[in-house]
Amino acid sequence: MLHLFDTAAGKVIPFEPRQPGRVSMYVCGPTVYGPPHLGHGRFSLVFDVLRRYLLWSGLEVDYVSNITDIDDKIINRANTEGRDWSDIAEKCESVWWRAMDAIGVMRPTSDPHATDYVEQMVELIADLITRDVAYVSDDGVYFSPSVVSDYGLLARQTIESMQAGARVEVADHKHSPIDFALWKFVKPGEPSWPSPWGEGRPGWHTECVVMSLDLLGDGFDLHGGGQDLAFPHHENERAQAVAAGRTFARHWMHNGFVEVGGEKMAKSLGNFTNLLDLVESTDPRAYRLLVLRSHYRSPVEVTRASTDDAAAALRRLDSFARRVASAQLPSAMPDPTALAEFVRAMDSDLDTPAAVAQLFGLVTEVNSALDSGDTATAAALAAVVAEICAAVGLVLDAGGSEIPAEVLERAAARDTARAARDFAASDAIRDALIAEGWIVEDTATGTQVRPA
RNA sequence: GGCGUCGUGGCCGAGUGGCUUAGGCAGGGGCCUGCAAAGCCCCCCACGUGAGUUCGAUUCUCACCGACGCCUCCA
Incomplete structure (x- = not known):
């Protein structure tokens, strides 16, 4: 039976699907505001390997991975470049899929977009306000994680210890520094959707709650992503779900970082390598x-x-x-x-x-x-x-690529020369082929040629 | 400041209280080959520092040094 390290448990535990024979997994996808980097490639590959292994084991896998297509970073870039935010999201998403295809990552069974789930997010936020765990402030709607008794589960820290050295500014519009935005009221020039509290857009942490529960249902099996998502992103997703009385992911899985010279690779650090650039070289x-x-x-x-x-x-x-x-x-x-x-x-x-x-x-x-x-x-x-x-998901290359007939003829000529023990001639042919970029090997069936 | 991860041979990278102490790349030798290539066999090079526990530690404990991560957007 498969055992996996569970971030919430802090140890390796048996992975037992909600429903025998069928695994439901949700992997946090990209915010589409720029090219994917090696870190995105790694998490995609890690979860692709898990998915393929589960499939190989004979299980059915529902694999949901979202596209965050509305976010501060997208808006900022749109403003900087004088483009429409949706244009950036669409273009970046197509680049994303191109990169995923290039590294052989299977497409998700479902790839929900945040902008398609705004109404459901508004419903969730309304519910949280009704339950008195969220409040309307001057610039948006906020959630109070302190109502969730085991908040800090994924960070493996208590609220108190996190606040001890908090570098978080206590903003006026928040009751507590750990509160986070569920809904941000619209500012001039920003895209917005209607809500009972005013025009605006959803905060980042809400979309995954709504989309995962909608597509996979309560108590879905596995929620994954990069290590940096464990806190606060996943912690905050979980807090909302718990506060709303829902059963969230049964198992949490986070992958380690890609590093460059011992340092985390991240867009925010500016030390990233574009995934497509890697694939080209x-x-x-x-x-x-x-x-x-x-x-x-x-x-x-x-x-x-x-x-x-x-x-x-x-x-x-x-x-x-x-x-x-x-x-x-x-x-x-x-x-x-x-x-x-x-x-x-x-x-x-x-x-x-x-x-x-x-x-x-x-x-x-x-x-x-x-x-x-x-x-x-x-x-x-x-x-x-x-x-x-x-x-x-490793595909080996057994050759069989098309070799020009002219090259094959010379390979055959080399075999003829070798059979006649005319090594001067056979070596001349080999040297010429190598010089032209071919790898020449002797096999039981004669000279084999393939591209170098 | 809080929480946590890591420090392995020329390089990358697993793992383990003692047993032949992964694997890859690179290097050396041999076999094979007309010569090569590919392949096979063999070899070389280890466990950050100090102390402790132990019959015995690279593996456990403590301290220290060093690197990194999260606590803020981030895969």
Whole structure:
């Protein structure tokens, strides 16, 4: 059974879905005001791996991930650039999906937009006011988390200890520094929606409450996102849901940061690398492998060196895939022992580093079996490799890409020369092909050529 | 100030009270090959500092040093 670290519990606990055989997960998506960076890529990959693993395990997965398409940052950028806020949101969203597609992240089963849920948010806010846990101030409607007895659960701190060193300004329009805005009254030039308290727009923390409960229902299984969302974002979502008498997420999962030179990568710090830029300069699969090689709760350093390293490791896997493909192994059931080892690793809080280590170990074993002609062993273990790759979303390149006929002819000419032991001629052909950017390898079936 | 994470070999990155102490990349040697490439085998290089617990600690405890994160927008 899958065990996951639960942020609320502070430890690894069994992951038991609300409904056997079906998992409902909500992963906080992006605010679309700029290009996605490596950090967005990591959380997307982490939860994509979890989703794929659950699917691979035979479960159905309802995967909801939102698009925050109305927010201060979008409005600010619109004002700065003299554009319409919705234009920015739309363009950035399309870039987002392009990046997700590029790194092989499955599309959510549902991708709700904040602007489509404003009415429901207003309903929730009205309910919270009725329950006397929210109040109308001069610039908006605020929520008082202090009414939630276990507020601070996800921050793993009490309200008191958080206030002890509070760097939060006690603004006039708030009763308490920890209060947060549910609704912000409209200012000139801003988009707005109607509400019983006046024209305005929703605060950030409300949308996820409404959308997750609407699409997944009370007590949905898992709520996830980056570590920085645990507090205050998720804490505040949870507080609203609890205050409204709803049952919120059963399990909380947060991934560690992408770092650059030991520092968190973030748009706000200005040290981010655009995800699409990475994908252009590196095989996108290398990023997935890099993410898989470190545990999801640990930080991962993403630099030119680390992506190059992952790309080199990936070449070994691709080379393996080509060899297995050309070996034309008999179909075989995956070796049950090896498969169980993989499941054990993944069930242990998604121990993908162990799974990757096992993957490379299997590659060596299959290569050895192939060297010694033990095709039965090779086939059974190669089948496990295929299973692991499928479960974590790693697609190996077994070649088969179109090689120009002219190049294939020269490869055949090289084989002819070699058969005649005319090595001067065969090496000349090889050197020429290499100079033109091809990788030339001898195999049992003759010269193999592929792009470098 | 409060809360928390981390410090592993040339680099990246797991893990563990003692057992052959992952894996990848790089480096060295060997096998294979006409020569290469790919592959296989072997080797090299460790656990921030100090003290404590223990028969024994890289792994547990404490202190210290250092790095980082959250407490404010942030994946």
